[in-house]
Amino acid sequence: xxxxxxxxxxxxxxxxxxxxxxxxxxxxxxxxxxxxxxxxxxxxxxxxxxxxxxxxxxxxxxxxxxxxxxxxxxxxxxxxxxxxxxxxxxxxxxxxxxxxxxxxxxxxxxxxxxxxxxxxxxxxxxxxxxxxxxxxxxxxxxxxxxxxxxxxxxxxxxxxxxxxxxxxxxxxxxxxxxxxxxxxxxxxxxxxxxxxxxxxxxxxxxxxxxxxxxxxxxxxxxxxxxxxxxxxxxxxxxxxxxxxxxxxxxxxxxxxx
Numbered sequence: 001x002x003x004x005x006x007x008x009x010x011x012x013x014x015x016x017x018x019x020x021x022x023x024x025x026x027x028x029x030x031x032x033x034x035x036x037x038x039x040x041x042x043x044x045x046x047x048x049x050x051x052x053x054x055x056x057x058x059x060x061x062x063x064x065x066x067x068x069x070x071x072x073x074x075x076x077x078x079x080x081x082x083x084x085x086x087x088x089x090x091x092x093x094x095x096x097x098x099x100x101x102x103x104x105x106x107x108x109x110x111x112x113x114x115x116x117x118x119x120x121x122x123x124x125x126x127x128x129x130x131x132x133x134x135x136x137x138x139x140x141x142x143x144x145x146x147x148x149x150x151x152x153x154x155x156x157x158x159x160x161x162x163x164x165x166x167x168x169x170x171x172x173x174x175x176x177x178x179x180x181x182x183x184x185x186x187x188x189x190x191x192x193x194x195x196x197x198x199x200x201x202x203x204x205x206x207x208x209x210x211x212x213x214x215x216x217x218x219x220x221x222x223x224x225x226x227x228x229x230x231x232x233x234x235x236x237x238x239x240x241x242x243x244x245x246x247x248x249x250x251x252x253x254x255x256x257x
Contacts, residue, residue, distance in 0.1 A: 036099035036253045039092050039126040041141060047083050047097055048125055052249050055226050059188045059195045077105055096125055103224065103253045104190070122146040122254035130233060133245035134171045140211075142169040142247055144229045148256040155204055156217075163187070163220045163256055167200055167229055168213045169247070173237040175202040175212040183214050183231035183247070189256075191223030200229070210235070220256055227252045 039045050083089070084097050124144040133140035144167045149158030158164040165185045183200040200214035207213040212235045230249035236242040 036103055036125060037092070037095045038123045039096050041127045043090050043092050043126075045093060045126045047080075047087065047089055047093055048100065048251075049249070051080065051100065052228055052251055055188065055228055055251060056186060059186045059197070059228075077101060100125075100253060104226075106224075120148055120151075122148065122252055124227075124229065124250045124252035126250055128167075128229070128247040128250040130169055130172075130245045130247040133169055133233060133235070133243060133247075135243075138171070140169045140171050140245070142167055142233075142250075144250050144252065146225075146227060146252050146254045148225075148254055155206070158217050161219065161221050161256065162217055163225060163227075163254070164215060164217050165198075165200060165227070165229065166206070166213060166215045167247075168207070168211055169233055169235075170211050172212040172233070173210045173235040173240075173243075174208045175214060176234045176236050176242055177202060179214070179232070179234055181232040181244075183229070183233055185216060185218065185227050185229045187218055187220055187225055187227040189221050189223045189225050192221050194221050196220070200231075210237075222256050225254055225256055227254075 039048065080097060080101050084094060084101065089097070122145060124146070128142040128144065130140040130142055132138070144165065147158055147164035147166065149162040149164070150160045151157040151164065167183060179199070179201060184197055185200060186195075186197045188195045196218055198216045198218045200216045202208075202212075202214060204215050206215060212233055214233070228249050228251045230247060232244055232246045234242050234244040
């Protein structure tokens with residue numbers, strides 16, 4: 001299902017996209033440390049999105065440690081290198097694609113240094129788009145980030161060996177208490193082979209009045225982690241019918257210490 005949804009370009013669409021006004025500042029927005037550079041909204045990301053099915057496939061089959069260097073995965077990396085070398089890609093995409101390659105094959109040194117003055121936040125590679133999430137003709141831009149533990153946050157933060165995930169859909173009302181269908185994060189620890197899938201929920205009530213913000217904590221373990229966030233979001237406001245919409249998959253690459 002994810003594989004069919006990733007041939008996208010984050011550019012102007014027929015439907016109106018909510019202006020990416022800053023979301024309310026939360027404890028999970030104080031510091032950023034990106035192992036792979038993020039691609040801004042409006043830049044074609046097909047070359048990056050083509051990696052999503054491979055990541056989801058690796059998660060689904062439960063690869064063992066080191067499987068990212070197996071022949072199948074190596075072929076994907078080689079193809080990515082070919083695209084990087086020859087395709088007329090925007091500079092932002094080339095930079096991110098190079099970061100993905102060095103992260104996956106381990107040649108990048110295993111991830112960035114973690115700052116000592118606050119939690120490290122890894123922004124996902126590109127914003128996601130949710131069709132009709134604000135209204136029939138109004139889409140939402142969503143940002144996702146990972147918070148590798150341990151993180152000293154006022155909210156119940158991730159502990160050592162855990163990762164917190166947060167998705168915020170700009171311009172939307174608050175989320176409903178029960179999300180059905182779900183927004184999920186699928187993750188793979190490249191160094192241990194451990195995999196998992198967890199739902200993102202409104203359990204922490206980060207922005208109850210909007211924009212809708214869902215979160216989760218996963219036992220990813222320490223090491224290099226890749227993750228894909230995708231699924232649906234349901235929002236509601238008094239005296240109006242709930243709105244349920246789906247977001248295209250977005251992916252993140254980060255180190256858990």
